[in-house]
Amino acid sequence: MATGKPRILQDGRDMIWTVLALLALCVFVLFASGNWTFGFKAGSGDDKVPAFDVSAALAADARSMPFPIRRPATPDGWKPNSGSTQTVGGQVSSNVGWVTKKGSYVQLTQTDAPEEELVATLGGYDAMGAGKREAGGHSWVVYDGENKNRFWIADLGDVRIGVRSKGSEADIEQIAKAV
Incomplete structure (x- = not known):
């Protein structure tokens, strides 16, 4: 053997x-x-974006938050992928996000916190004002934040709206108009 x-x-x-x-x-x-995957697909058409129900999230936020929540119409081809709440300057905020056709992320934040606190949350304490824009019948203050984040903030009286993205300003403007 x-x-x-x-x-x-x-x-x-x-x-x-x-x-x-x-x-x-x-x-x-x-x-x-x-x-x-090898990344051959461009944009957000690869179905790898996690599914998220923005309508249900915003409806839940509207029931629990002390300010009115807006639900903007989503541009065609944008995929909702996230939602959360967080504290902004001691106040609560509602956050939802989409991945655009071009693959960039756009976040919508709604809160009753002061604008200065929202600026610090969206762009860091070094965020700088970069002008004003008109969109959707409202005046928006444009900011440049950390890590090439650009965001717009509008004060609608009972709520402050922030729209942030590293993508194009056209993406920010589409949500700003829809709000």
């Missing part, structure tokens, strides 16, 4: 062949599960 290892396992080649077989198995599993 032979008591040693099989002949194929007698040198360093057995480790190399085992590792190669495991790598091939991992690559097969990644491709088969659809969790590996």
Whole structure:
């Protein structure tokens, strides 16, 4: 009776062949599960954007927050992907976000906190005013924040609206008009 290892396992080649077989198995599993892409698709049309129900989130916020919540019409091709609440200067805020057709993220924040606090939350304490714009019948103050974030803020009396994105100003303007 032979008591040693099989002949194929007698040198360093057995480790190399085992590792190669495991790598091939991992690559097969990644491709088969659809969790590996090469990024050939442009924009947000790849269905990898997590689904989120903006209408339900804003309706829930409207029931629990002390200020009116607006639900803007979403531009065609934009995918809602997130929602949250957070504290802004001691006040609560409602946040929802979309991924645009071009793949950039746009966030809508609604709060009754003072504008200075909203500016600090959306763009950091170093955010600088960059002018004013008119959109949707309201005057918006334009800010440049940290990390190339541009955001607009409008004071509608009972609520402050902030729209932030690293994408184009046209994306910000579309939500600002819809509000």
